[in-house]
Amino acid sequence: MRRILLASLLAATASIAGAASTPKEQLMAPPAGARHYTISSVAGKHGDIWSWTMPDGRVAYRMSMSLRGWVTETDELVTLAPDKRPAAIAIRGYTDSGDATENFDVDAGGVAHWKTAVDSGSAPFAARRYNTYGGPWLASEMDVNALVAAGDKGVDLLPTGHASIKIGQSMEIDGPQGKKTVKLAFITGYGFSPSPVWLDGDNRFFGNAGVVALLPEGYEANGPKLKDIQDKATADMVRDVAHGFLAPANRTPTLVDHVLMFDSVAGTYLPDRAVLISNGKVAAVGAAGSIKAPAGAVVIDGQGKTLLPGLWDSHQHVGDDWNLLQNLATGMTNYRSPGSLIEDALSIYKRRAAGDLLAPDGKISVIIDRKDPLAAQGALTVSSAAEAIAAVDKIKAAGLWGAKFYTSMNPAWIAPAAAEAHKLGLHVHGHVPAGMRPLDAVRAGYDEVTHINFIMMQAMPQEVVDKANTAARLEGPAKYGKDVDLDSPAMKAFYAELSKRGTIIDPTLTVWEPLMTSDGTALSPEYAPFADVAPPSVVRGWKIPGYPLFGGLTRDDFRKSFDKMVGLVGRLHQAGVRIVAGTDGYGLELVRELELYQQAGLTNAESLQTATIVPARMTGMDGRVGSIAPGKTADIILVDGDVSKDLTNLRHVRTVFLDGYRLDGAALRQASGLSGMPK
16 A cells, blocks of 8 residues: 555655656646645655546546655556446656556456556456555555445455554544544554554545654644654554563573574684573573573573574664564664654653563664755754754753764754764764765764765765765766775775774665665565565565666666675775664665675674674673673574574574563564564
8 A cells, every 4th residue: 555654755765767757747737726735744844745536537646755855756547446446547657766657457357457667467356456556645545445444344455465444543633624533543454563544534534644744735733743642552552562572471581502602792603502591681601501490491402593692773763663573573682773753762762661662672863954855854954053053962861872964964064063962972973964975974073874875975976975965875876886996095095094983884785785786576685585474565565676777877787886885895894994784674674784794795703793792882782782691681582593604594583582581583473464484
């Protein structure tokens, strides 16, 4: 349903149309009086969607959005069958993932046919409803209304799946027409977890709220309030799950014996070890058979398994309770969020401490960006150096860990704001503002640079650097990256200075791999292992045609540029620059990120250190997590297989120890929307 009811937009990473896309000028223009929705966040307005009925009875939609410079321009025409199901759908234009062209129709024999940029197929239309791959988000209102009408029996979907809706609490909001009653509902069947949606007083679609909201024009101010209510409703659901896992019976002592253990500090694997976990801590570590299990302990035979410190995702924008639960299911016991809303961060900390939220533990930064149409959604937006400093003070006052600067920041504001952050003990990192190169940002006070494309900016032409708050931040490296000499004297001097300054790099290679290498014929390697255990609608959304080609470049050119990005990580590591592994995604991508580090030249153990001890040290948490040693918090994972021989065994999580609680991997997967062990 429109990429799972807006879920994908927070990871939007591309912008312009490919050659096959319908250009903006040829898309429909909304007539006067068309229904008007806006796309907005606390940072401002990001786009518009209109809907109207054509003279022939077809329903039309038009969407126009620029989210941090990534542009979507689409339209859609829907022909309704007598039973009000869409019998024909035509979508045109382009999105953050390229060509948006999609067509659906039903032939005279009652067979439905569809074709998108990533798939095509046919199936009997009887009693089923087509779930679009893309299209203007507002068109999902038809699906929501159909789910309401279907009641408890729900709706069977094409290409596959089943969805239903449950209506909950109501409230009043204010808008242009005065007070209006809206109702919170949750949809299941499209994603890993129930998706919130708001209905009007007649139980018809009203809008969506979240970090980014889709609401009728004039009702935007209600977005944060609606988000708060749906977050609390979600928290209630997740609280019940947490209480089930965090039961006293799951915190009895555990002895894991005869296991292969990863020593993250030394960067070695120790065979045939024994580890005793008790009272939330690692009580003892020794040779296999040397530790006696206390009375009432659970003893786990570790033969054929690997015991490791819990994994870190150092680029996990936490905020969704269900996603945090899924992170645990995939072995992540810690995270660093490089940008969350202050209220979301404080809620996570409070509920986790109370045992009402099953989630990894971590540190959180807040984004600061200049007030601008290209400002990051969810950012604290500022208009001067003084306001940037005040934003830093606000982050510190909230008790959070870091300040993340963004691409539209005035470069002149970075140094004073970074100085204030350092004075307050905050970590400074982020995207590199337009007009700056990464070395400029580091010299101005960055402790860390986020995303490998911004590191590649050091070698980009000035016209790319000057427009780095637009699509140029991807298109420049995609175009010129293949020709960069990673071993030139200038680049070697760059690496050396980063190393000398102690700069940390958060590459997020798995963001760029599908965009630059995919042609839409197969799932990206980061998601392929989960294809058989994730909901069908999610898997379909993972298929992307890759970033649209431009300027005579080929997909092979893009792949060569991505290879240079991978090589750049290797050169940084060789120069002594610290690397932390992050995904900027679900978190499911983490193991693939580590695989790419191996391709870059890091050893198996060095790759694994980027997701264990290195981020623990970066956040100052290494005194209690990041390694397995007596006295440390038992944030540990047990996986099937020998990780020293194959990092992909990290996906085979058998048991997660979180603050000493012994959590069954299979039960965690089921609770988080995964139907089984990934490949």
